[in-house]
Amino acid sequence: MAKRIDIRNLGASYGKFLAVSGVDLSIEPRSVTALIGPSGCGKSTVLRTLNRMHEVVAGAAVHGDVLLEGESIYAAGVDPVTVRRSIGMVFQRPNPFPTMSIYDNVVAGLRLGGGRLRRSVLDDVVESSLRATNLWKEVESRLDRPGAALSGGQQQRLCIARAIAVQPDVLLMDEPCSALDPISTLAIEDLIHALKDTYTIVIVTHNMQQAARVSTRTAFFDLAGIGEAGHLVEVDDTETIFSNPSDPRTEGYISGRFG
Amino acid sequence: MTVLLHPAQPAAPPAALPLKSLRVAPGRRMKNHLATTVIVGSFGLALVPLVWLLWTVAGNGLAALTRAGWFTRSQRNLTYTDAGGGAFHAIVGTAEQVGLCALISIPVALMLGIYLVEYGRGWFARLTTFMVDILTGLPSIVAALFIYAVFIQTLGGQRAGWLVSLALVMLMIPVVVRTTEEMLRIVPGQLREAAYALGVPKWKTIVRVVVPTALNGIVTGVVLGIARVAGETAPLLVLVGYAPDTNADLFAGPQAALPTMINNEALNFTTQGTYVLGAGGQRELVHNFAVDRMWGAALTLIVIVMGLNLLARLIGRRREAA
Amino acid sequence: MRDVYHDELDDVGRKVVQGAHLVSIAMDTATKALLAGGADLADRVVAEDRFVDQLSSDIEDHCFALIAQQQPVATDLRVLIGSIRLAGDLERMGDLAGHVAKVARRRLPERAVPADVRDVIAAMGATARLLVTKAAEVVDGRDIELAREIEHEDDHMDELRRTLFSKVLSPQWPHGVEAAIDLTLLGRYYERYADHAVAVARQVMFIVTGEPPAMRRTPSSAGPGGAVHAQIRSSQSP
Numbered sequence: 001m002a003k004r005i006d007i008r009n010l011g012a013s014y015g016k017f018l019a020v021s022g023v024d025l026s027i028e029p030r031s032v033t034a035l036i037g038p039s040g041c042g043k044s045t046v047l048r049t050l051n052r053m054h055e056v057v058a059g060a061a062v063h064g065d066v067l068l069e070g071e072s073i074y075a076a077g078v079d080p081v082t083v084r085r086s087i088g089m090v091f092q093r094p095n096p097f098p099t100m101s102i103y104d105n106v107v108a109g110l111r112l113g114g115g116r117l118r119r120s121v122l123d124d125v126v127e128s129s130l131r132a133t134n135l136w137k138e139v140e141s142r143l144d145r146p147g148a149a150l151s152g153g154q155q156q157r158l159c160i161a162r163a164i165a166v167q168p169d170v171l172l173m174d175e176p177c178s179a180l181d182p183i184s185t186l187a188i189e190d191l192i193h194a195l196k197d198t199y200t201i202v203i204v205t206h207n208m209q210q211a212a213r214v215s216t217r218t219a220f221f222d223l224a225g226i227g228e229a230g231h232l233v234e235v236d237d238t239e240t241i242f243s244n245p246s247d248p249r250t251e252g253y254i255s256g257r258f259g
Numbered sequence: 260m261t262v263l264l265h266p267a268q269p270a271a272p273p274a275a276l277p278l279k280s281l282r283v284a285p286g287r288r289m290k291n292h293l294a295t296t297v298i299v300g301s302f303g304l305a306l307v308p309l310v311w312l313l314w315t316v317a318g319n320g321l322a323a324l325t326r327a328g329w330f331t332r333s334q335r336n337l338t339y340t341d342a343g344g345g346a347f348h349a350i351v352g353t354a355e356q357v358g359l360c361a362l363i364s365i366p367v368a369l370m371l372g373i374y375l376v377e378y379g380r381g382w383f384a385r386l387t388t389f390m391v392d393i394l395t396g397l398p399s400i401v402a403a404l405f406i407y408a409v410f411i412q413t414l415g416g417q418r419a420g421w422l423v424s425l426a427l428v429m430l431m432i433p434v435v436v437r438t439t440e441e442m443l444r445i446v447p448g449q450l451r452e453a454a455y456a457l458g459v460p461k462w463k464t465i466v467r468v469v470v471p472t473a474l475n476g477i478v479t480g481v482v483l484g485i486a487r488v489a490g491e492t493a494p495l496l497v498l499v500g501y502a503p504d505t506n507a508d509l510f511a512g513p514q515a516a517l518p519t520m521i522n523n524e525a526l527n528f529t530t531q532g533t534y535v536l537g538a539g540g541q542r543e544l545v546h547n548f549a550v551d552r553m554w555g556a557a558l559t560l561i562v563i564v565m566g567l568n569l570l571a572r573l574i575g576r577r578r579e580a581a
Numbered sequence: 582m583r584d585v586y587h588d589e590l591d592d593v594g595r596k597v598v599q600g601a602h603l604v605s606i607a608m609d610t611a612t613k614a615l616l617a618g619g620a621d622l623a624d625r626v627v628a629e630d631r632f633v634d635q636l637s638s639d640i641e642d643h644c645f646a647l648i649a650q651q652q653p654v655a656t657d658l659r660v661l662i663g664s665i666r667l668a669g670d671l672e673r674m675g676d677l678a679g680h681v682a683k684v685a686r687r688r689l690p691e692r693a694v695p696a697d698v699r700d701v702i703a704a705m706g707a708t709a710r711l712l713v714t715k716a717a718e719v720v721d722g723r724d725i726e727l728a729r730e731i732e733h734e735d736d737h738m739d740e741l742r743r744t745l746f747s748k749v750l751s752p753q754w755p756h757g758v759e760a761a762i763d764l765t766l767l768g769r770y771y772e773r774y775a776d777h778a779v780a781v782a783r784q785v786m787f788i789v790t791g792e793p794p795a796m797r798r799t800p801s802s803a804g805p806g807g808a809v810h811a812q813i814r815s816s817q818s819p
Binding site for chain 1: 380447449450452453454455456457458459460463464467468471472474578
C-alpha cells in the first residue's frame with residue numbers, strides 16, 4: 001500500500017515569486033522523512049506539491065516532476081482529485097468538519113469521494129481508523145457528537161483518522177503538532193511511529209528534536225537569502241544528519257547557530 | 260558544577276512610576292461612568308422608536324387580529340363602515356407573491372454568491388459584484404416600472420401578481436447575494452483545504468462542506484431578504500392593484516396583499532368622525548372600521564415576518580444541537 | 582545565537598586543556614621524584630592528584646548538565662560526549678602519575694630505579710611528557726594531523742617498554758625481585774599513561790571527524806600479558 005515518491009528537479013512558484021527550485025529527493029515506502037529548514041525555505045511548499053494542493057492557490061505553478069511509484073502525478077490527463085485520494089494530508093491546525101459528527105468526519109473522505117458504502121462497512125472503517133489513531137477508547141461512546149467538541153490533540157488525531165480512512169498510499173503532515181501541547185505532541189509522535197509500517201510519511205516540522213525522534217531520513221532546506229528561492233541542501237539518514245552532517249549549513253541550523 | 264553567570268547585566272530600569280495606590284484613579288472612574296452612561300443612553304434612545312412602534316401597532320391592531328374571522332375572511336362586499344371581514348385575501352396575496360419571488364431568488368442568489376466567493380476571478384466577477392452593489396440600492400418603484408415597461412408595455416401583458424414577484428426578485432437577490440457572500444467568506448479556508456486533501460472535488464466540497472457550514476447565516480440572509488420585500492408597496496401599486504376579494508391566481512387579475520390592504524384602508528382613515536346618512540336623512544356617527552383593519556394588517560405583516568425570523572433561528576438551533 | 586551555551590562549551594574545552602596540563606606536570610614531577618629522589622616531590626604528586634580528580638568530575642557534571650538542558654546535536658554533541666570520555670582518560674593519567682610517585686616514595690631512601698635502567702626510565706618520562714603536551718595541543722587546536730603523529734609516539738613508548746622488560750627479564754638481572762617488580766609496574770604505568778594520551782587524541786579526532794575512535798591497531802600493544810609471553814619465548818630461544 002505504501003508507495004515511493006521520487007521528486008525530480010521540482011520547482012514551485014506563486015505567481016512571479018519562485019518559492020523553491022531544483023529539488024531532487026527520493027522517499028522510500030514505509031519510512032518517515034522529515035523536511036526541516038528555516039522559515040520561508042520552501043519546505044511546506046514542497047510538501048504541498050506532492051499532493052497537488054499547491055495549485056489550489058490562484059497563480060501558483062509547479063515545474064519539474066513528482067513520481068508516485070514511477071508514475072508522474074503531474075502528467076497531462078491526471079486528475080488532481082484522484083492524486084489526493086492516494087496522497088493524504090494532515091494540516092497544522094486541526095480542522096474537523098464542524099457540521100459533522102465524529103463518525104461522519106472519519107468517513108467524510110469515503111462518502112464525499114463518491115460511492116455508496118454499506119453502513120456496516122463504514123462502521124468497520126470508523127473503528128479501525130480510530131483505533132489506529134488511539135482515539136477509539138476515548139470516543140467510542142460518543143461517535144455522534146460534533147467533531148469540533150474534542151480537545152486539540154483529539155481533534156488532530158481525528159483528522160489523522162479521517163486521512164487514513166481512505167487508505168492513502170502516502171501521508172503528508174504539515175507541522176501536525178505545532179498547535180498542540182507537549183503531551184498531545186508525544187501522542188501524535190507515537191502514532192506516527194505506529195503508522196510508519198503501513199504508510200509512507202513525509203512530515204514538515206520546525207521542531208528539530210521532533211524530526212530527530214520521529215523520522216528515518218531528514219532533508220534540510222535552506223534559503224540563499226531573503227526573497228530568494230529555497231533549495232535542498234542535504235538529505236541523509238536522520239542519525240547521520242544529527243550526529244555528523246556533511247554540510248556546514250546543516251550543522252549550523254540544527255545546532256541553533258542560525259535560523 | 261560551574262555555570263557561567265549571564266554575561267551583561269541589563270541596564271538599570273528607568274525610574275519607576277510612583278505607585279501611589281492600587282485603587283482605580285478617580286479620573287478614570289469618572290470617564291468610565293460617563294462612557295457607560297452615554298452608551299447605555301444611546302442604546303435606550305435607539306430602542307425608543309422600536310418599542311414605541313411595536314406598542315402602537317400592537318395596541319391598535321390587536322383588536323382587529325383577535326376578532327373572529329380575521330385570518331379566514333376577506334373584505335368582500337364590505338365597506339369601511341361595515342363590521343366583520345378579515346385579511347385572508349391579503350395574506351394569500353402576500354404569501355403567493357413573496358413565495359414565488361423567494362422560489363426564484365433563493366437559488367439564483369445562492370449560486371451567484373457561491374460563484375463570487377468560490378470561483379469568481381477576473382473582470383467578470385468584478386463586474387458582477389459591481390452590479391449587485393448597484394441593485395442593492397435600487398428603489399422599489401424603479402424596479403416596478405422596469406417590470407411594467409418590459410412585460411406590460413412591450414410584451415403586452417396584463418397586471419397580475421407574478422409581475423410583482425419579478426419586481427421583488429430584483430429587490431431580494433442583492434440582499435441575499437451579499438449575505439451569502441459574507442457567510443461563505445467566513446467559512447475558513449482550512450475546511451476547504453481539508454476536503455480537497457481528502458480528494459473531494461471542488462463542487463462537492465462547496466455543496467457538502469462549505470454551504471452546510473455557512474447555512475445558518477445564509478438562512479438568516481434569506482429571511483432578511485424576505486422581510487425586505489414583503490413590505491414593498493410600490494410594485495404592488497404599479498403592477499397588480501388591489502382587490503377586496505380573495506384572488507389566488509397569480510397570473511390573472513388584481514390581487515390583494517398586506518401592504519396594499521393597509522394602503523386601501525388608510526385611504527379611508529380619518530381622525531374626524533365618520534358619518535353616514537341615516538334612515539331619517541340624519542347624519543349618523545358610525546364606527547370607522549378602516550382604522551382597525553389598517554392597524555390589523557400592519558400587525559399581521561409584522562407578525563408574519565417576525566414568525567419567519569423565529570423559524571430561521573429555530574432551524575439554526577436545531578442544526579447546531581443535532 | 583545561544584551565546585551562553587557556546588560560552589559554556591568553550592569553558593568545557595578550556596577545562597580539558599587545563600586537565601591535560603595538570604597531568605603533564607604530575608607525571609613530570611613523579612618522574613623527577615623517581616630519578617632524582619625527593620620525598621616532598623613524590624608527596625606533592627600524590628596529594629595534588631585530588632585536583633585532577635575534582636577537575637575531571639567537574640567536566641563530567643558540566644557536560645551532563647549541558648546535554649540535559651540544551652539538546653545538543655552533531656558537533657556539539659560529540660564535543661560533550663568526547664569531553665566526558667576525555668575526563669575519564671585524564672583522571673586515569675593523574676592516577677598513574679600518582680602510582681609512579683608512590684613507587685618512588687616507597688623505596689626511599691634508596692632509588693627505585695637502578696643505574697643501568699635510568700636512561701630507559703628517563704626516556705619514558707620524556708616521551709610521556711611529549712605525548713601529553715601534544716595531546717593538549719590537539720585538544721586545544723583540534724589539529725588532526727598532530728593527532729595522527731601521537732600514534733607514532735606511542736609506538737616509541739612501546740619500544741621503550743619492551744627494552745625495559747628485556748632488561749628486567751634477562752637472566753643477568755642483578756637487582757633482585759623487588760626491583761624487578763617495581764620496574765615492571767613502572768613500565769606498565771608509563772605505557773598506560775601513553776595509551777591514555779593517545780586515547781585523548783583519538784577522542785579529539787572523533788569530535789572533529791565524527792568517526793568513532795578506531796580499534797586498537799596492533800597486537801604488540803595489546804597489553805603486557807601477550808608482550809611478556811613474547812619476551813619469555815624470545816629470551817628462551819637459544
